[in-house]
Amino acid sequence: xxxxxxxxxxxxxxxxxxxxxxxxxxQSISSYLNWYQQKPGKAPKLLIYAASSLQxxxxxxxxGSGSGTDFTLTISSLxxxxxxxxxxxxxxxxxxGFTFGPGTKVDIK
Amino acid sequence: EGQLVESGGIVxxxxxxxxxxxxxxxxxxDDFTMHWVRQVPGKGLEWVSLISWxxxxxxxxxxxxxxxxxxxxxxxxSLYLQMNSLRTEDTALYYCAKGNGAYNGFDIWGQGTMVTxxx
Numbered sequence: 691x692x693x694x695x696x697x698x699x700x701x702x703x704x705x706x707x708x709x710x711x712x713x714x715x716x717q718s719i720s721s722y723l724n725w726y727q728q729k730p731g732k733a734p735k736l737l738i739y740a741a742s743s744l745q746x747x748x749x750x751x752x753x754g755s756g757s758g759t760d761f762t763l764t765i766s767s768l769x770x771x772x773x774x775x776x777x778x779x780x781x782x783x784x785x786x787g788f789t790f791g792p793g794t795k796v797d798i799k
Numbered sequence: 800e801g802q803l804v805e806s807g808g809i810v811x812x813x814x815x816x817x818x819x820x821x822x823x824x825x826x827x828x829d830d831f832t833m834h835w836v837r838q839v840p841g842k843g844l845e846w847v848s849l850i851s852w853x854x855x856x857x858x859x860x861x862x863x864x865x866x867x868x869x870x871x872x873x874x875x876x877s878l879y880l881q882m883n884s885l886r887t888e889d890t891a892l893y894y895c896a897k898g899n900g901a902y903n904g905f906d907i908w909g910q911g912t913m914v915t916x917x918x
Contacts, residue, residue: 691861724904726844733894733908734836734844740903777844781902787860788834790844 692716692783694791696776702799709765711794713778718758722782725754725763728793729774737776738763765796773798801826801907803895808912815885815916821878821895821909829853829873832898834905835880837891837914845891848880849898863889885916 693716703709713723721741726734736745738754741761751766765772778791807819819835835847848859848869857869868881878895892913896905 722902726904728844733910734905735908736899736904736906739899739906743903745899745904745906779844779846779904781904784849784858787846787858788849789846793843 691787692719692780692789694778694780694789696778696791696794698794699792700795700797702797703768704799705768705770707768707799709768709772709796711763711776711778711796713756713761713763713791715759715761715780715782719780719782721757722780723754723756723761724779724781725752726777726779726790727772727774728777734777768796772796801897803897803907803909805893805895805909805912808893808914810915810917811885812918813885813887813916817882817885817914819880819882819893819895819912819914821880823876823878823897826897826907828876832901833869833871833878834896834898835869835878836894836896836905836908837889838894838911839891847893850878882914885914887916890914890916 723741725738728734742754753764775793775795781788805821834849850869866884870879892911894911895909897907899906
């Protein structure tokens with residue numbers, strides 16, 4: 691089964707900061723990597739699919755990159771509504787499931 | 800804009816059974832793979848199961864394999880999760896989610912239904 695890790699597990703940042711979150715897969719997953727944002731009490735929201743494709747309606751300050759085993763989500767200028775937990779997910783391998791990373795919580799400095 | 804609404808979550812004793820439902824609207828339900836994802840309150844997301852558009856292909860997480868069964872009724876725009884032999888570790892908020900194509904994540908989520916397994 692493919693394991694996903696994320697770093698950092700949490701970070702504190704200010705409005706306007708550039709924020710980078712890293713996701714690593716235990717084996718190559720090509721570009722089958724998605725990013726979600728989840729706010730307290732809400733369902734996750736798809737931000738990026740296929741490593742770098744922006745989901746419709748998502749602001750362009752969100753950018754995804756990477757392939758193989760190493761991926762990055764970058765928020766170019768953090769906005770107040772971006773404080774949330776971010777999860778990566780691989781959709782490369784069905785046996786074992788479409789595993790999620792453990793999450794990265796972004797809170798206000 | 801599509802919508803998913805889950806129902807069926809309750810408090811159940813260990814060893815018990817439960818059936819969750821998810822009703823879809825606003826999109827062509829029978830065109831898409833559907834998923835169940837769960838989340839223990841305050842913890843991360845765990846993918847549980849998927850079913851192909853026609854119900855012909857299903858997959859399960861190892862943690863639920865042999866105990867849970869996913870199904871769908873395209874005539875009713877509905878997705879189901881039959882949960883048997885429930886364990887305390889199955890306690891979670893259960894979301895249904897629509898596949899964004901075969902591999903491009905999950906683009907529509909319900910609000911979740913809470914399952915509590917406790918004696």
